[in-house]
Amino acid sequence: MRTRHVSTVIHRSPADVYDLASDHTKLATWASGLATAQASVDGDTLVVDSPMGRVSVRFVPRNDFGVLDHEVTLPDGAMVHNPLRVLPHPDGAEVVMTVRQLSDDDDEFEQDAATVAADLDRLKGLLEGERIPVPPSSARPAAQADIRVAGPADATSLGRMLHDFNTEFDCATPSAAEAATRFERLLEREDVLAVVAGLPRGREAGTDVGFAFLTLRPTPYWDGPLAQLEDLYVRPDLRAAGIGTGVLHRSVSEARRRGCEEILINVDSDDLGARRFYERHGFSDHDPDTGSGMRCYLRQL
Numbered sequence: 001m002r003t004r005h006v007s008t009v010i011h012r013s014p015a016d017v018y019d020l021a022s023d024h025t026k027l028a029t030w031a032s033g034l035a036t037a038q039a040s041v042d043g044d045t046l047v048v049d050s051p052m053g054r055v056s057v058r059f060v061p062r063n064d065f066g067v068l069d070h071e072v073t074l075p076d077g078a079m080v081h082n083p084l085r086v087l088p089h090p091d092g093a094e095v096v097m098t099v100r101q102l103s104d105d106d107d108e109f110e111q112d113a114a115t116v117a118a119d120l121d122r123l124k125g126l127l128e129g130e131r132i133p134v135p136p137s138s139a140r141p142a143a144q145a146d147i148r149v150a151g152p153a154d155a156t157s158l159g160r161m162l163h164d165f166n167t168e169f170d171c172a173t174p175s176a177a178e179a180a181t182r183f184e185r186l187l188e189r190e191d192v193l194a195v196v197a198g199l200p201r202g203r204e205a206g207t208d209v210g211f212a213f214l215t216l217r218p219t220p221y222w223d224g225p226l227a228q229l230e231d232l233y234v235r236p237d238l239r240a241a242g243i244g245t246g247v248l249h250r251s252v253s254e255a256r257r258r259g260c261e262e263i264l265i266n267v268d269s270d271d272l273g274a275r276r277f278y279e280r281h282g283f284s285d286h287d288p289d290t291g292s293g294m295r296c297y298l299r300q301l
Contacts, residue, residue: 030119034050095120099116195214
């Protein structure tokens with residue numbers, strides 16, 4: 001049996017994190033792997049609708065040690081124990097959940113771990129809001145990123161970042177000025193969405209350092225549009241600092257607000273870092289209904 005400890009650091013006090021994570025009325029807002037709707041209370045047991053069906057959940061009693069271990073009774077009567085802890089951390093609190101492989105299916109185990117990681121990121125987002133702290137490094141001071149929806153006035157900044165993004169990976173690219181002109185036109189449209197991360201303080205206050213660009217297209221499968229994440233970029237020296245997560249969270253939130261029920265992305269098969277990033281946030285390269293692997297086909301015209 002394999003075991004993996006999945007964790008995230010949240011820039012809030014352990015008490016604040018514990019209070020929200022232990023509040024059963026908030027469970028469905030972040031723990032999508034456990035609750036898809038608000039829980040009902042039956043004595044010391046929660047009854048919730050989950051991706052696994054209707055399940056019963058019993059948490060350990062409230063305590064001063066940050067322990068949120070819980071037992072989940074599945075629809076077939078099987079019981080699963082899930083260790084979950086809120087620990088003090090120099091930057092606030094660390095939330096750690098232990099994921100155990102319960103079958104011989106390695107893909108299922110990886111998906112379970114990815115779902116837990118995405119849930120913990122949602123918890124982090126709820127507690128930190130849209131201001132994503134950037135930890136200090138030897139090269140730069142601690143900072144925060146403000147995440148906003150872009151408008152035509154952001155076209156020059158977006159054009160520069162798109163050019164930097166493509167140049168970094170040796171991809172064909174319009175010039176920064178050409179991209180800015182196109183962004184200015186595009187951002188007047190209702191079927192596009194751009195999200196931008198900027199630094200609010202320090203020597204680079206006002207500098208934009210990351211963005212996501214999405215297109216929205218009609219679909220016959222539901223009333224709202226289908227979202228395609230075309231690009232997501234963070235400046236290289238600020239990667240692995242939570243800014244990409246903040247941009248992605250805001251993009252998903254805005255897509256939901258526009259009635260989207262699905263987001264598609266294309267990732268190069270050999271870009272393992274990007275693949276891990278998206279899988280950690282609940283994306284999958286397998287069809288959720290059939291489990292079949294998915295591929296992207298492209299033809300230049």
